[in-house]
Amino acid sequence: MSDSLDYAVVFEYTAAAGGYAGVRTWTAFKDKADFEQWLHKPDNKVLQNQKIVARGVSDDQAIRLVEETPIESYAAACVEESIRSGHVSKFLLEMHLSSTAMAIAHSGRDPLILVNEVEKLLIQKGVLVID
Structure with missing residues (x-):
């Protein structure tokens, strides 16, 4: 078996x-x-x-x-995973960006696009990133 x-x-x-x-x-x-x-x-x-x-x-x-997961979806998930007490933790965001960027690069896409999408998302939402 x-x-x-x-x-x-x-x-x-x-x-x-x-x-x-x-x-x-x-x-x-x-x-x-x-x-x-x-x-x-x-x-x-x-x-x-x-x-x-x-x-x-x-x-x-x-x-x-x-x-085929859209970069925008990965960006939103990175931000979601980094929120603690109503703020985005810089440490957690960097950690999630790093691991997600590796997965994106493995698929042949430019991981810098992820960083740009996260920045756009944070600006759109007016989210404060704390250390």
Whole structure:
């Protein structure tokens, strides 16, 4: 019996997820039955703020779909992850920007676009960044 996870499912956060809207993730399951069992557990709330983009795809296909996450969505998620007590923590923002920029660069996109999008978002929202 194989323990391989050959059934990949790609999810995308919806507007219900706030600053994470548009961000895609993927998870691998043993097979379709394993996914369906997980999805229909009474305590599974994944579909409250995510939608299924693809199911039963290969790992490579799942990665390509995740790489299509808009830079604007990554920027909003970086800001969302950095908010503490109503302000954006400079330390947390730099940490999230760094890790997200690496993922963006891996997909062949310019990570500086992420920095520009975060700056635009902070200006639009009039958000104060604190040390």
